[in-house]
Amino acid sequence: MNHLSNSELQTFWQRGLPADELLKLDDHLAVCPDCRAALEREADGEGRIAALAAGFVDTPVHLNYDDLLRLAEGEPVSAETSRHVTSCRACAAEVAELRQFAAELAARPQSMTEGSIAPPSRVVPWRIRPAWYGLAAAVILLAVGIGYWRMAGSSHPAVDTVASLRNGDEQLTVDRNGEFHGANDVAGDLRNQMKATMNTGRLEVSLPASFSRLHTETMLGAPEKAASFRVLTPVSCVAIGDRPAFAWEAMAGATSYRVMIYDIGYQKIAESSTLHETKWQPAAALPRGATYTWTVTAEGPAGSVREPAPPQPEAAFRVMKADEAALLQQEARRYASDPLLLAVLYARAGAVPEARAQLDRLAEENPGSRLVDELRASLAQAPSPTKTNAAQ
Numbered sequence: 001m002n003h004l005s006n007s008e009l010q011t012f013w014q015r016g017l018p019a020d021e022l023l024k025l026d027d028h029l030a031v032c033p034d035c036r037a038a039l040e041r042e043a044d045g046e047g048r049i050a051a052l053a054a055g056f057v058d059t060p061v062h063l064n065y066d067d068l069l070r071l072a073e074g075e076p077v078s079a080e081t082s083r084h085v086t087s088c089r090a091c092a093a094e095v096a097e098l099r100q101f102a103a104e105l106a107a108r109p110q111s112m113t114e115g116s117i118a119p120p121s122r123v124v125p126w127r128i129r130p131a132w133y134g135l136a137a138a139v140i141l142l143a144v145g146i147g148y149w150r151m152a153g154s155s156h157p158a159v160d161t162v163a164s165l166r167n168g169d170e171q172l173t174v175d176r177n178g179e180f181h182g183a184n185d186v187a188g189d190l191r192n193q194m195k196a197t198m199n200t201g202r203l204e205v206s207l208p209a210s211f212s213r214l215h216t217e218t219m220l221g222a223p224e225k226a227a228s229f230r231v232l233t234p235v236s237c238v239a240i241g242d243r244p245a246f247a248w249e250a251m252a253g254a255t256s257y258r259v260m261i262y263d264i265g266y267q268k269i270a271e272s273s274t275l276h277e278t279k280w281q282p283a284a285a286l287p288r289g290a291t292y293t294w295t296v297t298a299e300g301p302a303g304s305v306r307e308p309a310p311p312q313p314e315a316a317f318r319v320m321k322a323d324e325a326a327l328l329q330q331e332a333r334r335y336a337s338d339p340l341l342l343a344v345l346y347a348r349a350g351a352v353p354e355a356r357a358q359l360d361r362l363a364e365e366n367p368g369s370r371l372v373d374e375l376r377a378s379l380a381q382a383p384s385p386t387k388t389n390a391a392q
Contacts, residue, residue, distance in 0.1 A: 004028060004035045012039065012096075018086050023074070026096045030103025063091045072098035163198050165372070166365040168337040174198045186341060193344045201374035203347040203355060207236065208291060208318045228252070228305045231296055234317035238350030240325050242285035244317065246294065250278050251305060254298040261286070261294045289321040324349065339365070343375065352379055 004012070004025065012025045029036050063071075067081050072095050085091045163174040172182035172194070180195035197203060229249040246259055259272040259280050269292070272280045286292065293314045297306045308315055320328070328349050335341045339361040346355035356379055363372045 003032065004038070006038075009035070009039050022092055022096055023071075023099065026099045027103075030100055062088065063094075068094050068098060071095045072102065163201075163371055165198065165340060165362065165369065167340045167362070168365075172198060172340065183338070183341065186335075186338075190341060190344070193348070194341055197340065197344055197375070198371065201371055202378040203343060203359075203375050205347045205350060205352060205355075205379065207350050208238065229254075229296075229298065229307055231294070231307055231315045233353055235315045236313075236317070237352035238318045238320050240320050240328060240349075240351055240354065242288055242319050243282055244286070244319070245279060245281045246296075247279045248296045248307070251298040251300060253300045253302075254305075256299045258297045258299075259294060260297070261292055264291050264293075266293075286319050288319050288325075291316060291318045293317075318350070320349070320351075347379065355379060 008025060012022065012029075029039060063081060063084055067077060068091065070077050071081070071085060085095060160175045161173045162176055165172045167182070170182050172180070174180055174195070178199060180191070180198065183191050183194055186194065193204075229251040232247040232249065234244050234246070248257070255276075257272075257275045257278065257280075259270075259275070260268055261270040261282070263269050270282050270284070270286065272282070293316045295306050295308065295315065297304050328345065328351070331345055332342060335345070339358040343355045343358035343362070346352070346358060356376070359372060359376050359379070362375075363369065366372055
């Protein structure tokens with residue numbers, strides 16, 4: 001006996017043939033247990049559920065049982081009935097099932113079938129079997145339950161949430177027990193830092209120990225006059241690049257500015273030309289791994305004004321080592337869509353301006369968030385280096 005090919009079995013299962021060809025294949029399946037077993041392997045669970053769901057979709061009227069039985073028994077039917085079974089997969093499947101049932105019934109010994117199994121003319125189509133209704137209902141309930149479970153897993157109930165942030169593509173939450181939810185693809189140590197940040201509302205800023213070794217004494221006598229403007233950046237931070245951008249406020253009436261950069265021993269290592277803007281970037285790279293201070297001298301109608309000046313804190317910064325900068329930039333690329341984690345990484349490295357920029361991203365994603373405001377405040381409270389040394 002020739003067996004059906006895999007393509008014939010797949011086409012039969014998908015009901016992709018006219019009714020007469022389906023019936024021919026069904027005749028073969030009725031007498032060939034090997035092909036029936038192969039068909040069962042072909043019909044995986046997904047295909048069965050899809051076929052089951054098709055029966056519960058609101059579709060045009062199907063054939064009645066009498067027409068289905070005539071088709072299964074090979075009796076003549078109307079042209080309309082023939083066209084319908086050709087285009088309707090559900091009815092074609094019922095015809096094939098009736099024929100298979102009849103064939104299996106006929107193949108059984110009389111002693112097994114007599115009085116225990118109904119003849120083919122009394123077989124009830126699957127569409128009206130109560131058991132199928134129960135199975136279909138179970139499938140639908142299961143689908144609904146899975147959908148609800150997924151939604152519940154992505155956003156925790158408000159009643160259990162004490163802190164929440166929209167962070168790029170996901171929602172981060174902390175529940176009443178202090179448990180952190182989200183960022184499951186982040187490594188353990190970094191994820192723990194994100195958890196601590198949300199639990200405390202603080203970013204831990206790590207500044208170099210070399211800041212504390214700067215001179216702290218101030219000039220004897222009266223302090224200089226009140227500040228006329230402020231230096232902005234880099235101040236109390238670590239610069240990732242070796243040519244950091246310097247910025248300061250404008251002084252009223254100023255005609256020009258000049259920037260001076262000093263090493264930790266207060267030796268001048270770089271100086272700008274005469275500037276007419278409130279920003280500057282050195283042309284040459286500063287040596288990495290070193291700590292620096294800097295001042296701006298403004299020229300105005302009343303003479304020169306230098307900032308910062310005693311008793312204000314020094315404008316100190318450090319240039320990050322090359323390997324540290326490379327690693328941080330690598331992590332920044334890896335977690336580009338995760339502003340909270342980047343804020344944690346930058347703060348831990350002392351890169352305060354970059355951490356502040358990530359909090360700005362979080363503020364856009366979480367308008368009015370008290371947690372974001374607390375994180376911003378923690379950056380503003382990062383310790384300043386020292387008092388200004390009058391020797392400069």
